[in-house]
Amino acid sequence: MSVVSFPHLEHTGQVTQLRVAVSEWTKLRSVRSTLWTLGVAVLLTIGLPCLFALVTKSHWNSMGPHEQQDRHPLDVASAGVNLSQLAIATLAVLTITAEYSTGMIRASFTAVPKRLPVLWAKLGVFGLVTFALMLPSVLIAYWASQAILGSHNPPILQTSLSSNGVARTVIGGAIYLVLVGVFSMGLGAIVRNTAGGISLFAAIFFVIPPLLNILPVSWNNAINPWIPDSAARSIFQLTHGTHSLSPAGGAAVFVGYCAFVVTIAAILMRRRDT
Amino acid sequence: MIEATGLTKDYGAKRAVDDLTFTVKPGVVTGFLGPNGSGKSTTMRLILGLDSPAAGDVTVNGKHYRDHSAPLHEVGALLEARSVHTGRSAHNHLLALAQTHGIGKQRVNELIDLVGLHDVAKQRAGKFSLGMGQRLGIATALLGDPSTVMLDEPVNGLDPEGIHWMRNLLKQLAAEGRTVFVSSHLMSEMALTADHLIVIGRGKLIADTGVDEFIQGASKKAVRVRSPQADELRGLLTGTDVVIRDVESNVLEVGGLTAEQIGDLAGEHRITLHELTPVQASLEEAFMELTRDDLEFQASLGIGEVAG
Numbered sequence: 001m002s003v004v005s006f007p008h009l010e011h012t013g014q015v016t017q018l019r020v021a022v023s024e025w026t027k028l029r030s031v032r033s034t035l036w037t038l039g040v041a042v043l044l045t046i047g048l049p050c051l052f053a054l055v056t057k058s059h060w061n062s063m064g065p066h067e068q069q070d071r072h073p074l075d076v077a078s079a080g081v082n083l084s085q086l087a088i089a090t091l092a093v094l095t096i097t098a099e100y101s102t103g104m105i106r107a108s109f110t111a112v113p114k115r116l117p118v119l120w121a122k123l124g125v126f127g128l129v130t131f132a133l134m135l136p137s138v139l140i141a142y143w144a145s146q147a148i149l150g151s152h153n154p155p156i157l158q159t160s161l162s163s164n165g166v167a168r169t170v171i172g173g174a175i176y177l178v179l180v181g182v183f184s185m186g187l188g189a190i191v192r193n194t195a196g197g198i199s200l201f202a203a204i205f206f207v208i209p210p211l212l213n214i215l216p217v218s219w220n221n222a223i224n225p226w227i228p229d230s231a232a233r234s235i236f237q238l239t240h241g242t243h244s245l246s247p248a249g250g251a252a253v254f255v256g257y258c259a260f261v262v263t264i265a266a267i268l269m270r271r272r273d274t
Numbered sequence: 275m276i277e278a279t280g281l282t283k284d285y286g287a288k289r290a291v292d293d294l295t296f297t298v299k300p301g302v303v304t305g306f307l308g309p310n311g312s313g314k315s316t317t318m319r320l321i322l323g324l325d326s327p328a329a330g331d332v333t334v335n336g337k338h339y340r341d342h343s344a345p346l347h348e349v350g351a352l353l354e355a356r357s358v359h360t361g362r363s364a365h366n367h368l369l370a371l372a373q374t375h376g377i378g379k380q381r382v383n384e385l386i387d388l389v390g391l392h393d394v395a396k397q398r399a400g401k402f403s404l405g406m407g408q409r410l411g412i413a414t415a416l417l418g419d420p421s422t423v424m425l426d427e428p429v430n431g432l433d434p435e436g437i438h439w440m441r442n443l444l445k446q447l448a449a450e451g452r453t454v455f456v457s458s459h460l461m462s463e464m465a466l467t468a469d470h471l472i473v474i475g476r477g478k479l480i481a482d483t484g485v486d487e488f489i490q491g492a493s494k495k496a497v498r499v500r501s502p503q504a505d506e507l508r509g510l511l512t513g514t515d516v517v518i519r520d521v522e523s524n525v526l527e528v529g530g531l532t533a534e535q536i537g538d539l540a541g542e543h544r545i546t547l548h549e550l551t552p553v554q555a556s557l558e559e560a561f562m563e564l565t566r567d568d569l570e571f572q573a574s575l576g577i578g579e580v581a582g
Binding site: 009019026033102109110112 | 323339363
């Protein structure tokens with residue numbers, strides 16, 4: 001090896017937001033954790049409603065009239081969303097924190113030293129991929145659970161996408177998952193640590209809500225609708241009582257939370273040493 | 275071209291880089307030397323804008339690195355700490371970085387072949403040996419055909435063949451008119467590749483000079499004299515700067531006089547000489563001498579390697 005023949009590049013393009021997005025798509029599809037977490041999310045979103053529908057169908061005749069009345073077809077159809085959000089949030093956090101833990105972030109910020117295009121691209125690509133997978137998943141979950149419940153003789157818990165609020169509730173599940181992902185990615189970018197990001201997500205969505213029950217009922221009723229978990233849930237809940245926000249209102253509040261978290265993440269990303 | 279002026283960086287109470295001013299010129303290999311922990315890696319991160327300075331400024335080709343529209347075309351960098359997602363293949367790692375600049379797959383494959391990673395390009399980078407990781411880092415650095423190449427300890431972990439390959443590559447890149455900035459804590463490596471040296475210790479600039487001048491400037495110049503009449507000769511060697519050291523019996527090391535002066539003196543007084551050799555410190559010794567006071571951790575503390 002005496003002389004190294006070094007190939008030259010014909011021309012170099014500039015960094016654009018679209019190019020960074022293509023790069024982030026390559027990054028997302030080329031690690032195993034993406035396949036695993038999204039696979040689990042799809043499986044849970046579709047599988048859980050099917051399972052609940054089967055159980056409901058087989059026990060229907062032994063239920064009392066009161067219990068039968070309490071059942072709602074959309075509770076069955078959206079059951080998977082509650083669990084698959086964990087997988088979605090985990091992937092969202094990992095997408096950003098794994099870059100910090102492996103040192104990849106230095107390569108990313110050397111290629112894109114303005115940094116923020118990387119954050120926007122990650123959020124955009126993640127949001128699109130999640131929505132593209134979760135929208136069919138929630139629809140399949142709805143149709144599959146309806147088909148299973150419909151195979152009971154006589155058919156039980158039947159509804160239709162054209163019924164009031166049904167389509168909104170079903171599709172709302174997919175939107176909810178996308179927003180939870182955006183929120184979690186913001187948390188990941190702030191703490192820059194996988195365990196920290198996932199813990200923070202779990203604290204906000206699973207630990208704080210039950211803690212509010214300790215408060216006096218009047219306080220709880222006043223505060224509860226506005227916390228991230230409840231506001232986000234309004235998007236895919238069919239019934240809206242006096243102590244919860246409307247779907248649009250809940251979505252607006254939660255989008256506000258997402259914007260707040262992402263703004264902090266962007267400011268810190270721009271300023272911190274890497 | 276890299277231009278730093280008054281570059282300063284603190285980590286908490288510790289000053290990692292202290293008022294560094296230097297220029298790295300194109301067309302030559304510039305060695306960036308200093309003991310471990312002297313601030314070399316920090317300086318390189320400041321150049322890339324990964325860290326922001328507490329004071330001072332640094333530009334690449336006339337602009338802050340951040341302000342270039344095609345940064346990978348300006349600077350190709352290999353950082354000492356690994357900068358690769360362990361779960362991604364070498365090919366996809368390079369592809370993702372290339373895509374930020376609209377660089378295609380063909381270029382990625384060219385570089386994989388250049389650094390000899392063809393057979394493992396589809397494997398997860400986490401499984402790579404230190405040497406393979408280093409080769410991937412070099413491919414990353416050259417991806418954008420950069421006018422400035424900045425490598426932090428590039429021969430770390432390379433086998434002898436790889437080291438040889440690296441030296442040739444650096445020389446060729448400089449010969450093509452690029453700016454080549456290479457850090458090392460190994461003087462011997464720099465002696466073989468660098469034309470110019472920037473030496474730092476404890477974050478401060480110690481020397482900014484050509485390799486030859488560095489040896490001459492820093493080294494003690496002395497003459498080794500072996501004579502059966504060493505004691506007699508000693509009495510004749512007088513002068514204000516003259517320093518005489520006994521190396522062993524009948525061998526003196528004389529500073530402050532040239533070999534010619536000593537030889538002439540001995541001749542006049544009919545003193546037999548068995549050896550008369552000008553001694554020059556090696557680059558290694560010159561480096562040790564210059565940085566002795568600046569070693570961040572003295573060996574007596576028992577602390578060896580500290581990340582630069």
